[in-house]
Amino acid sequence: MTALRDAAMKSKAWPFEEARRVLKRYEKKDPEKGFVLFETGYGPSGLPHIGTFGEVARTTMIRRAFEMISDIPTRLFCFSDDMDGMRKVPENVPQQEMLKQHLQEPLTTVPDPFGEYDSFGGHNNAMLRRFLDTFGFEYEFISATEFYKSGQFDATLLKAAEKYDAIMEVMLASLREERQQTYSCFLPISPKTGKVLYVPIKHVDAKAGTITFDDEDGQELTLPVTGGHVKLQWKPDFGARWAALDVDFEMYGKDHSTNTPIYDGICKILGGRPPEHFTYELFLDQHGQKISKSKGNGLSIDEWLTYAATESLSYFMFQKPKTAKRMYFDVIPKAVDEYHQQLRAWPDQTPEQQLANPVWHIHGGAVPASDMVVPFQMLLNLASVAGAKDKSGLWGFIRRYAPEASAETNPTLDAAAEFAVRYFNDFVAPTRVFRAPSEVERRALEDLAGRLAAWDQPADAEALQTMVFAIGREHGFEPMKDWFQALYQVLLGADQGPRFGGFIALYGIEETRALIERALAGELAAPANA
Numbered sequence: 415m416t417a418l419r420d421a422a423m424k425s426k427a428w429p430f431e432e433a434r435r436v437l438k439r440y441e442k443k444d445p446e447k448g449f450v451l452f453e454t455g456y457g458p459s460g461l462p463h464i465g466t467f468g469e470v471a472r473t474t475m476i477r478r479a480f481e482m483i484s485d486i487p488t489r490l491f492c493f494s495d496d497m498d499g500m501r502k503v504p505e506n507v508p509q510q511e512m513l514k515q516h517l518q519e520p521l522t523t524v525p526d527p528f529g530e531y532d533s534f535g536g537h538n539n540a541m542l543r544r545f546l547d548t549f550g551f552e553y554e555f556i557s558a559t560e561f562y563k564s565g566q567f568d569a570t571l572l573k574a575a576e577k578y579d580a581i582m583e584v585m586l587a588s589l590r591e592e593r594q595q596t597y598s599c600f601l602p603i604s605p606k607t608g609k610v611l612y613v614p615i616k617h618v619d620a621k622a623g624t625i626t627f628d629d630e631d632g633q634e635l636t637l638p639v640t641g642g643h644v645k646l647q648w649k650p651d652f653g654a655r656w657a658a659l660d661v662d663f664e665m666y667g668k669d670h671s672t673n674t675p676i677y678d679g680i681c682k683i684l685g686g687r688p689p690e691h692f693t694y695e696l697f698l699d700q701h702g703q704k705i706s707k708s709k710g711n712g713l714s715i716d717e718w719l720t721y722a723a724t725e726s727l728s729y730f731m732f733q734k735p736k737t738a739k740r741m742y743f744d745v746i747p748k749a750v751d752e753y754h755q756q757l758r759a760w761p762d763q764t765p766e767q768q769l770a771n772p773v774w775h776i777h778g779g780a781v782p783a784s785d786m787v788v789p790f791q792m793l794l795n796l797a798s799v800a801g802a803k804d805k806s807g808l809w810g811f812i813r814r815y816a817p818e819a820s821a822e823t824n825p826t827l828d829a830a831a832e833f834a835v836r837y838f839n840d841f842v843a844p845t846r847v848f849r850a851p852s853e854v855e856r857r858a859l860e861d862l863a864g865r866l867a868a869w870d871q872p873a874d875a876e877a878l879q880t881m882v883f884a885i886g887r888e889h890g891f892e893p894m895k896d897w898f899q900a901l902y903q904v905l906l907g908a909d910q911g912p913r914f915g916g917f918i919a920l921y922g923i924e925e926t927r928a929l930i931e932r933a934l935a936g937e938l939a940a941p942a943n944a
Contacts, residue, residue, distance in 0.1 A: 433479035449487040458538035460504035496535035499610030518609040563642030570658040599650040657686025665692035695738040729753040732772040750790040757784035785824040793834035805831035846907030858889040866927040879915025
């Protein structure tokens with residue numbers, strides 16, 4: 415364990431680099447609260463999207479890395495800003511007209527359009543928790559509504575009233591002149607309409623702990639800043655939450671990065687120590703646009719899990735968090751196969767290499783063995799040529815290729831076979847475009863079919879790959895990728911595909927020869943099959 419900890423202290427894997435920054439906060443003495451606090455924030459203004467999950471997944475990876483290099487206890491708070499007013503109606507939820515009647519109300523008082531929970535905020539919070547529980551995260555959930563109303567935030571809110579001018583100085587410097595005229599860090603909740611009011615504050619009485627303002631109907635009202643009668647604007651709320659909870663680490667998207675000095679400044683004004691920050695790049699949809707909760711674009715967590723296991727999503731999150739990533743359905747097969755490549759590499763790696771391997775961070779060091787004897791991409795191609803309607807249609811081929819494999823001994827492969835059929839039918843089949851071969855390609859395919867008909871050796875993937883490669887070279891393909899692309903386009907209706915020798919070994923020598931004969935006869939490229 416000591417040797418592994420020493421390796422972790424030097425590891426260049428980004429979770430360890432971040433963990434060492436957090437540890438440096440407590441070089442001289444342990445935290446007075448008795449633990450190191452990691453936090454993630456969530457705005458439940460719409461259904462949770464995959465970026466929200468990413469924050470918790472990545473923060474958990476840093477937390478695990480911290481626990482490898484330190485004996486200080488840790489906790490993870492998932493904080494939901496569910497007292498925020500609903501500023502617009504998300505496009506991807508039902509009962510749009512009903513929701514429009516509740517604009518500017520706190521999300522925890524807006525009725526649930528799905529009719530399942532006591533509020534829209536409650537519904538979205540439950541969705542988030544269900545997703546996080548699916549992945550087995552260890553976390554403590556905090557609702558801003560409960561935090562404000564229970565009095566847990568009262569001391570910080572009274573401090574904010576006392577330091578109102580200092581907070582406003584930080585905020586006003588960041589605002590345009592017209593916004594400065596009406597801005598206040600305090601947002602009263604109207605006792606008449608229940609709405610979150612963006613109104614000028616006429617007076618702050620720090621001694622009494624109250625604010626005075628004009629309600630929507632023009633009547634002057636005075637409310638205590640405590641007890642959930644008032645909430646903080648979101649930027650001051652960020653810094654105040656850090657101070658109130660003594661947060662040690664929080665990450666957020668690049669779109670927040672310019673606000674970091676504001677968050678830090680307000681935290682300091684309120685007597686807190688700003689946490690360590692980590693800014694990650696944004697997730698993009700298939701058009702390169704930022705994923706948005708209100709638009710519902712990009713992938714949802716449920717959608718990813720319809721086509722692949724949870725670990726593949728965690729693997730995707732581990733990769734290059736400082737790089738913007740396009741996140742659409744077509745990234746799933748690559749993530750699945752690369753995750754299993756890393757699992758297979760794990761047993762033969764040195765401790766230093768293992769700590770840099772994504773699977774250490776996904777599984778917290780308890781890394782399982784991979785039972786994927788057939789890559790996911792190969793399963794997709796098999797589903798294509800076999801016309802499989804369910805996973806049982808693939809297992810006949812799999813057992814011939816790997817006789818020792820079964821649904822019982824290879825549960826991950828069994829699940830992947832079902833995912834592959836589903837993915838193929840939803841995304842691959844509708845976009846397949848077969849083409850007829852050129853004359854040069856036709857001669858090469860005839861040669862391949864002839865050699866397969868005469869093949870009298872075991873169906874060894876490497877031997878078959880060598881033979882396919884030799885045919886391409888003999889028929890003058892240059893570069894060689896043109897030959898393999900021709901195989902994919904003519905036989906599979908795709909631009910990319912698997913190592914073709916492995917495909918032949920899995921699908922079968924005679925079956926592949928028959929597939930080539932169908933392509934040469936023009937059956938695959940016929941309009942009905944295109």
